[in-house]
Amino acid sequence: MTEQELEAISARAEAATPGPWHKEYADGADDRPQVWVTTTDGDAEFSVGPVHYVTHQTQHDGQFIADARTDVPALVAALREAQSTIARVAAIHRPYGIYEECGHDHEPDEPGVTEVDDVGLVCAEGKMYDICGSCCAHDFEGGQDAECAENHAHAKGEAICDTFAALHVASVKSDGA
Numbered sequence: 001m002t003e004q005e006l007e008a009i010s011a012r013a014e015a016a017t018p019g020p021w022h023k024e025y026a027d028g029a030d031d032r033p034q035v036w037v038t039t040t041d042g043d044a045e046f047s048v049g050p051v052h053y054v055t056h057q058t059q060h061d062g063q064f065i066a067d068a069r070t071d072v073p074a075l076v077a078a079l080r081e082a083q084s085t086i087a088r089v090a091a092i093h094r095p096y097g098i099y100e101e102c103g104h105d106h107e108p109d110e111p112g113v114t115e116v117d118d119v120g121l122v123c124a125e126g127k128m129y130d131i132c133g134s135c136c137a138h139d140f141e142g143g144q145d146a147e148c149a150e151n152h153a154h155a156k157g158e159a160i161c162d163t164f165a166a167l168h169v170a171s172v173k174s175d176g177a
């Protein structure tokens with residue numbers, strides 16, 4: 001779910017009469033009992049409205065509508081928290097490029113050109129693969145660990161680490177470095 005969709009759901013919830021809502025029973029105009037969704041518990045203030053005449057199904061419908069008033073904001077909050085946790089973990093396990101010389105004569109301020117230790121100025125063509133900046137490069141500071149260089153099977157297009165692979169869902173965007 002995109003942030004835009006989440007915003008829209010949240011806005012609809014905020015625009016509705018404040019909760020909690022409740023399922024109540026009250027007689028309709030023709031004195032037949034109806035399922036109502038109310039904004040007060042056990043009071044006669046039926047500001048949300050009747051669901052339908054009482055049947056087994058409309059009792060469930062009324063309960064669902066009433067609970068949606070508090071369930072929806074709770075679900076939005078829970079999803080936001082989960083997405084923010086995913087984003088924080090993804091920010092730690094992000095790609096760190098491993099380069100070889102690209103064979104071009106680059107200037108330091110050229111767009112898309114970076115200075116890499118032991119390689120020099122290099123463009124995207126010199127990138128061999130990405131490793132994980134956390135699992136394989138000591139928090140991006142010290143370059144590729146010996147452990148990674150000797151034991152990890154990294155390749156272009158492969159997940160940079162198991163954590164990155166596990167997080168690689170639609171809601172996560174790597175910075176593509």
Ligand SMILES: [Zn+2]
Pocket residue numbers: 102103104105106122123124125126
């Ligand atoms: Zn180049």
Ligand SMILES: [Zn+2]
Pocket residue numbers: 092093094132133134135136160161162163164
């Ligand atoms: Zn990692």
Ligand SMILES: [Zn+2]
Pocket residue numbers: 131132135136148149152154
């Ligand atoms: Zn590695």
